Amino acid sequence: MQKTQKLYMPDAEVSYIAHFLSGEESDAYFRKLMEQVSWQQESIKLFGKLQPMPRLTAWYGDKGYTYSGLHNRPQPWLPVLQELKRKVELASGHTFNSVLLNLYRTGQNSMGWHSDDEAALGQEPVIASLSLGGERKFRFRHKTRKDIEPVNVTLNHGSLLLMQGPTQHHWLHQVPKTARAVEPRINLTFRNVNV
Ligand SMILES: O=C(O)CCC(=O)C(=O)O
Numbered sequence: 001m002q003k004t005q006k007l008y009m010p011d012a013e014v015s016y017i018a019h020f021l022s023g024e025e026s027d028a029y030f031r032k033l034m035e036q037v038s039w040q041q042e043s044i045k046l047f048g049k050l051q052p053m054p055r056l057t058a059w060y061g062d063k064g065y066t067y068s069g070l071h072n073r074p075q076p077w078l079p080v081l082q083e084l085k086r087k088v089e090l091a092s093g094h095t096f097n098s099v100l101l102n103l104y105r106t107g108q109n110s111m112g113w114h115s116d117d118e119a120a121l122g123q124e125p126v127i128a129s130l131s132l133g134g135e136r137k138f139r140f141r142h143k144t145r146k147d148i149e150p151v152n153v154t155l156n157h158g159s160l161l162l163m164q165g166p167t168q169h170h171w172l173h174q175v176p177k178t179a180r181a182v183e184p185r186i187n188l189t190f191r192n193v194n195v
């Protein structure tokens, strides 16, 4: 059942569909993506030093795009990614021309605080984030208002999180490390990139 839950967040528009894909579908997509995606170990510049990113990534789509200071030439769509893109487009009512994939191999893999506010994503980007595999915590924090509490969502196997409207202007998000033993997790963020 695709029940949409609206998160209560001022200055944002975020909704969550916990059971976007069935358990069986989710298992099958997880296995296919582990196998078929060309996972890369990229580096990021942190305090002037090149460091390996604490996760593997891959980029598929129609156009090139700069992300975390890296210019990635996207790889051509795989059939499995086009299939997922179609499902996400139907559910969200938006179209997408690229997907960024993240593979968090252990609880020590993570993503730091950021917002997806690169110019190439446009003024009020719609970002559809599909999660497969181990559950991880996803945190939101308002950029300027200290009176607003951070928001935590557990992104489960087969869930879809939709961020749109002014969300990226006003909020940061992260996937923190966890000391718990967690299964590997794949996240796909579908985006629209204008070049
Ligand atoms: O793994 C996630 O849920 C978050 C991914 C993300 O924020 C991003 O790719 O920009």
Ligand SMILES: [Fe+2]
Pocket (backbone or CB within 6 Å): 114, 115, 116, 173
């Ligand atoms: Fe993000």
